[in-house]
Amino acid sequence: MSPLNSEDLHRIFEQLDKNGDNLVSLDELNWLLERIGVHTSLHELESLVGKTSLDLIDFLFFCDTIIKPNIGESSKVAADHEEEEEATDNNLEADLAKAFNVFDLNGDGFISYEELQSILSRLGLWDEHNGRDCKIMIQAFDSNSDGLLDFEEFKNMMLVTNS
Incomplete structure (x- = not known):
């Protein structure tokens, strides 16, 4: 399976932006995450994202971070x-x-x-x-x-x- 490219993510962003304000709200983002099986509260999502809405660039960065392969727990080491x-x-x-x-x-x-x-x-x-x-x-x-x-x-x- 190939990863999503920026055009795919741009189309997803446009579909999520229901009110056309060129921002994806946390509610809109949470709706998408729930559809792919990621369940989180709006409070947790806001603390992860650091803001209440994402523009296209922020959305691309967010998607990039969640699409990266997960590192196994055993390989995680606490850093100073x-x-x-x-x-x-x-x-x-x-x-x-x-x-x-x-x-x-x-x-x-x-x-x-x-x-x-x-x-x-x-x-x-x-x-x-x-x-x-x-x-x-x-x-x-x-x-x-x-x-x-x-x-x-x-x-x-x-x-x-x-x-």
């Missing part, structure tokens, strides 16, 4: 604080790389304002009046002034935005 921090940093880096790949539509290793505009349009977060904003967003974090965001510039943008 330093190892946990390193794992968190690696997970953050991996999550940022996945997000970058969502925006890098042509796979050239850069995000152009056209690619940013395209993703924001798909998410319902862009319209003709905001076109200039995509260029401004790119310029704000484009440290080498090439008109594109590479992964390091994208990572800086995401870390500044999230702090």
